[in-house]
Amino acid sequence: MNRNARRKIIGGLSSLILLFILVEAGLRLFDPLGIWRWYNNLDILEHHKIGIEGRGYGYRPGFIRLHGWSVTILPDGGRQVPHTALDANCTLVFLGDSYTFGMGVSDEETWIDLLARDFPTAHMINAGIPGYSSAAIEAVYHAYPDAHAFIYLTIGNDDQAVFVFTPQSRSAVFALRSYAVILMDTRIEKYDHDPARLYRNLDVLTGDTRLTLVAFDTAYGQALKTQYPIMFIPTFENPISWMDRHANEKGNQEIAASMLPIVKRVIQRGCS
Numbered sequence: 001m002n003r004n005a006r007r008k009i010i011g012g013l014s015s016l017i018l019l020f021i022l023v024e025a026g027l028r029l030f031d032p033l034g035i036w037r038w039y040n041n042l043d044i045l046e047h048h049k050i051g052i053e054g055r056g057y058g059y060r061p062g063f064i065r066l067h068g069w070s071v072t073i074l075p076d077g078g079r080q081v082p083h084t085a086l087d088a089n090c091t092l093v094f095l096g097d098s099y100t101f102g103m104g105v106s107d108e109e110t111w112i113d114l115l116a117r118d119f120p121t122a123h124m125i126n127a128g129i130p131g132y133s134s135a136a137i138e139a140v141y142h143a144y145p146d147a148h149a150f151i152y153l154t155i156g157n158d159d160q161a162v163f164v165f166t167p168q169s170r171s172a173v174f175a176l177r178s179y180a181v182i183l184m185d186t187r188i189e190k191y192d193h194d195p196a197r198l199y200r201n202l203d204v205l206t207g208d209t210r211l212t213l214v215a216f217d218t219a220y221g222q223a224l225k226t227q228y229p230i231m232f233i234p235t236f237e238n239p240i241s242w243m244d245r246h247a248n249e250k251g252n253q254e255i256a257a258s259m260l261p262i263v264k265r266v267i268q269r270g271c272s
Helices: 003-030 035-047 111-118 134-142 175-183 195-206 219-224 249-271
Strands: 062-065 070-073 090-095 122-126 149-154 211-216 231-233
Touching: 003 035, 003 175, 035 062, 035 175, 090 134, 090 249, 111 122, 111 249, 134 149, 134 195, 149 195, 149 219, 149 249, 195 211, 211 219, 211 249, 231 249
Parallel strands: 090 122, 090 149, 149 211, 211 231
Antiparallel strands: 062 070
């Protein structure tokens, strides 16, 4: 191979590497569809998981800084509700998964913390954990036997199989790769469904008169209406991004406003 050919090959490779660096930096900086942020935050949360018997996993207590938001996990495994009244005589536990947890917003921006400001006589506990199935949610419910009331926000993937905890190490999350994977139409969530187990868990949970079952007004919630007492709230209109369909700060404000009359009724009934 002559010198000119080697120069062309080296020049071509250098250009490809430079292009990769520029595209990667651009996608990390602007992230127009929120894809890199989504994968990066999932990777960070994965690193903070710990195994919990009966639930599969939870998060290690402490402060977690993510891309664009942060979260504080309390010693009992729940998420911090900064404005709740810790010394209140009325304890209200919120059950669920990432929509209850407040995925994508900081502690003081979650819909549960917004509600805590409206009800200073209640101690509100955010016991939601991203990815929890109804089986894990029932296990969390049993961890609060002295609660005065429960609100369970159920969503369509609560029938998924219980995850088995396996320790994970941090990995490099490349924005270019993340965009390539999603844009190649691999965004569809795939998991094993177990509707029979979902109904068994709901039988236990709704058998407790302290628990109020809530769902977004979707086909999933309407299907449950034929078997369980359930209350509906409208679906929020402000998601975090095209990729991350969880509620952003405004979306959490929407959920809080929809939940307000339900929470008021629950507290009056459970703590009067």
